[in-house]
Amino acid sequence: MVEKLLKGPKCYYMWLLFLVAVIAVCGLVYIQQLMQGLTVTGMSRNVSWGLYISQFTYFVGVAASAVMLVLPAYFHHYKQFKRMIIFGEFMAIGAVVMCALFIVVDLGQPQRMANVMLHPSPNSVMFYDMIVLIGYLCLNAVIGWVTLEAERLDVDPPKWIKYLIYLSIIWAFSIHTVTAFLYAGLPGRHYWLTAIMAARFLSSAFCSGPAILLLLVLGLKRLTGFDPGKEAVKTLTVIITYAMCINVFFYLLEVFTAFYSGIPGHQHPLVYLFAGHGGSVPWVTWCMWAAVILAIGSLCVLIPPKLRENMNLLPWALGALVIASWIDKGLGLLIGGFTPTPFETFTNYMPTLMEVMVALGVYAIGLLVISLLWKIALDVKKEAGNF
């Protein structure tokens, strides 16, 4: 099936060329970071994780979200999703690749990375995160490839793949739970020390991931004519809507606990994120309020069935939802966790241009992986007459 990568329209090659160019430029920036150290980033002694780790966190969610297609299709025999599943699985592979790369670019001594395996530390959540991410990558690669091969040959997929698929469903929940445990088990970081962190992560993943997938698939429809099926889009939109409602609800639970209990430590990060500190308003405050407005806006479109099924409005609602959830998890989560500092002081964090470029480079690699895999999937579907 790999040969499918070689033949394509001109715009396909232009797209790949563009991605490779972005990767090359951002790669040069990363080499600069390797030589100078992480001093080129906006991180500091007090805010010691930044954009890289937050993007890692966000994309673990995107990877896990493939389960929102796989679970209905295999646990509930919801056939309408079967046409689209392969795109979800392949997007998960791209997302996990991005996660791994975001960890690598965040390391101070990346050449020592193998130490995590050479000196396995079962007490560290990072150790389990590595295991579940590698496992998830392998599961999706095997499942995606085998089912696609079966589709190409117009036969039923082998029986054993079913068990791997069941495993992958449970595995998807585990990767994001373990990622939440990276944060939720740390004493003294009030914004993260919450029992519903994993639940929040999953709900935000299950709205944002499928929303990204749906946006990409709708784009694909315009570009190539591949139709995911009206019914499938409708059902996935309902799933996204429920997940987003739960996501917003969980966030409000945090707000209630912090403010009704009156415990200052729990309030400080929220106050900092939404109102700043001592009269100065950090840039992240504007983002947080933008996220609130976008989240409300997206729900206003997604909840009433009439608006939700309007295909002209839907992409906008999904876009707003993706941005809102990205601000919450890709910015606010990290910044609120580190500010205030353990000394109840305030150190502002702002990613530098170089940091943003390295992150863009990782995005481009992820997009490249997804583009190549999707190209294979599309051509196989075309050949098999399942377009």
Place this chain on the structure above:
Amino acid sequence: MNNGRRNFLKIAGISAFALGSGAAATLMGGAPAEAAGIGSYEESSRALHAKRWAMVIDTRKFRTKADFDKVIRACHTYHNVPDIPTEQDIKWMWTDTYDHVFTDDMNEQLPKKMLQDKYLLLCNHCTNPPCVRVCPTQATFKLENGIVAMDFHRCIGCRFCMAGCPYGARSFNYMDPRKYLSDPVPNPKYPTRMPGVVEKCSFCVERLAVGLQPACVEASGGAILFGDLNDPQSVVRKALAENYSIRRKPSLGTQPGVYYLV
């Protein structure tokens, strides 16, 4: 610079060799390595022992800025800690005010002097250290004597320990620290660090191994006490029995090994 680097390599080499022969205690410094014969390691007969090392800081004896500078300089000089004038700085020992140090013991009605005074900060060498728990490579580990030690050569620089430490005791080498050190380095016997690793106070484990008190304790002239918390006859136990002491963020259950007499 070259000289400093050569010294560093020499000491790193000896340390790696000593580590290979199973002598974790020598990883920090050159002095204990002198006792190592080829393929063997013997503990120095002068080494100080304890079941649980602990520190008592008598805050009443720190009156002027000079009192603090003296101990901080002793520590930072001994361990080649660079002075980086940005938010990406390295600190093993530093000072801050009461509301920043004892955040969950804050009371605005405390005597003005107490609120305005500075307090000495360093790694707490917790009995239950979150940094050790989260480290994915065991580059941070707890010794049997209660000291939370670090292997700079194993650290991958993931900074999970910095997120885990509720006391902000850890620093990351965002840049090459040697650029901010004199040439030759202040203490050629102690290795300088490379960029991309985390570091913190080591309770001077390498000095204890050769029978010396920690650098800050030695420089403090009695204002900082150091001893075995498990020994009722030790200086720290006596000081704690006779004076009122507090620790930072006791509610987190980390059991800090640094006590403050107030």
